Amino acid sequence: MTITVIYGNEKQTVEIQGNMTIKEVMDTMDISSQTVVVKKNNEIVMEEEIAEDGDIIEVIRVIYGG
Amino acid sequence: MKKCTKCGATPVIIHRKASGQILCKECFIESITDKVLKGIRRNKLIEKGDKVAVALSGGKDSVMVLDILNSLYERNIIDLFAITIDEGIEGYREHGVEIAVKNANKLGLDHRIASIKDYFGKTLDEIMTDDCREHGACTYCGVFRRWIINKIAREEGATKIATGHNLDDETQAILMNYLEGNIDNLTRIGAKSEPKSDKFTVKIKPLREIPEKEVALYAIARELDVHFDECPYSRESFRGEVGRFIKELSVNHPTIMFSTLKGFDKIKPAIKKEFSGKKVKIGMCINCGEPASHELCRACLFSKKINNEE
Numbered sequence: 285m286t287i288t289v290i291y292g293n294e295k296q297t298v299e300i301q302g303n304m305t306i307k308e309v310m311d312t313m314d315i316s317s318q319t320v321v322v323k324k325n326n327e328i329v330m331e332e333e334i335a336e337d338g339d340i341i342e343v344i345r346v347i348y349g350g
Numbered sequence: 351m352k353k354c355t356k357c358g359a360t361p362v363i364i365h366r367k368a369s370g371q372i373l374c375k376e377c378f379i380e381s382i383t384d385k386v387l388k389g390i391r392r393n394k395l396i397e398k399g400d401k402v403a404v405a406l407s408g409g410k411d412s413v414m415v416l417d418i419l420n421s422l423y424e425r426n427i428i429d430l431f432a433i434t435i436d437e438g439i440e441g442y443r444e445h446g447v448e449i450a451v452k453n454a455n456k457l458g459l460d461h462r463i464a465s466i467k468d469y470f471g472k473t474l475d476e477i478m479t480d481d482c483r484e485h486g487a488c489t490y491c492g493v494f495r496r497w498i499i500n501k502i503a504r505e506e507g508a509t510k511i512a513t514g515h516n517l518d519d520e521t522q523a524i525l526m527n528y529l530e531g532n533i534d535n536l537t538r539i540g541a542k543s544e545p546k547s548d549k550f551t552v553k554i555k556p557l558r559e560i561p562e563k564e565v566a567l568y569a570i571a572r573e574l575d576v577h578f579d580e581c582p583y584s585r586e587s588f589r590g591e592v593g594r595f596i597k598e599l600s601v602n603h604p605t606i607m608f609s610t611l612k613g614f615d616k617i618k619p620a621i622k623k624e625f626s627g628k629k630v631k632i633g634m635c636i637n638c639g640e641p642a643s644h645e646l647c648r649a650c651l652f653s654k655k656i657n658n659e660e
């Protein structure tokens with residue numbers, strides 16, 4: 285399963301295995317889910333939402349020092 | 351798919367771990383607006399007829415304050431305008447000032463923009479390149495910014511100055527001052543300031559009970575024009591370290607910031623009673639005329655030093 289993650293100015297394709305939540309995806313990328321707001325296909329989602337094949341995940345860093 | 355615990359709609363955007371609430375976008379915006387307005391009433395932060403100055407940086411917190419107070423302005427309950435300070439931080443501040451202008455214009459509000467360089471001769475960047483400086487960036491920035499905001503607020507006849515301090519900021523301040531044993535500073539933390547001089551305008555913190563993450567979520571859900579850039583000087587401070595520590599604790603203890611704040615508010619009257627013994631006499635700065643507890647106010651003292659005038 286492949287998803288696209290946009291974080292800051294970077295856009296990357298991420299391969300994931302099975303059902304993973306947004307939070308688990310963030311964890312594998314070393315991004316603290318406490319400090320970001322995530323949009324999935326342009327809609328704000330909760331961190332426990334499941335990422336699906338082809339999703340475009342936009343990660344907006346909103347808190348620094350966290 | 352999870353449903354909003356308030357109205358049953360999908361999709362949902364937040365799961366509040368502290369309360370178990372799951373909310374859709376509309377219910378989240380409504381719940382948070384409601385919470386802020388209730389807090390304003392409960393703490394008597396604003397009265398009908400107030401002229402409120404919002405200290406508008408262009409970041410999420412102050413833009414949210416402006417957005418919510420604008421609803422009171424539209425209902426003719428208060429008068430409202432914005433003050434933006436350009437600290438002079440290259441590659442960071444220009445963007446914030448630009449966004450502040452857009453927000454004030456969008457709502458048709460008066461907006462005063464002032465720079466630290468205009469008032470004190472140097473930008474924050476210039477102050478920080480001097481090896482002889484005695485303080486960190488946040489100290490200079492804070493002292494100069496407060497001086498300018500207070501002066502402009504008085505010039506414009508403001509009765510309140512609203513700032514964007516959120517729950518994270520406030521618990522950070524409580525913990526930091528406690529850890530440093532700075533009891534005098536602790537007695538001054540609160541939703542509403544109690545100025546020692548009538549030349550200081552009362553300061554209010556409408557977002558004091560709103561977690562920082564929810565402020566950000568509100569700004570994005572309302573599609574407000576804000577910037578999320580990091581101040582290049584913010585890493586230097588002890589405050590930042592304390593902030594990281596509480597945020598880390600909050601992961602497994604989602605109510606920790608709220609309980610810290612509530613507990614502090616309960617013991618504050620006792621601390622004040624016990625420690626407000628030494629009354630500092632507030633006079634007038636011989637240089638600028640602003641309130642000061644010594645001959646010179648702190649802003650003038652700093653200004654003389656950074657401009658090598660002593």
Ligand SMILES: [Zn+2]
Nearest residue numbers: 354357374377
């Ligand atoms: Zn709802």
Ligand SMILES: [Zn+2]
Nearest residue numbers: 635638647650
């Ligand atoms: Zn002075």
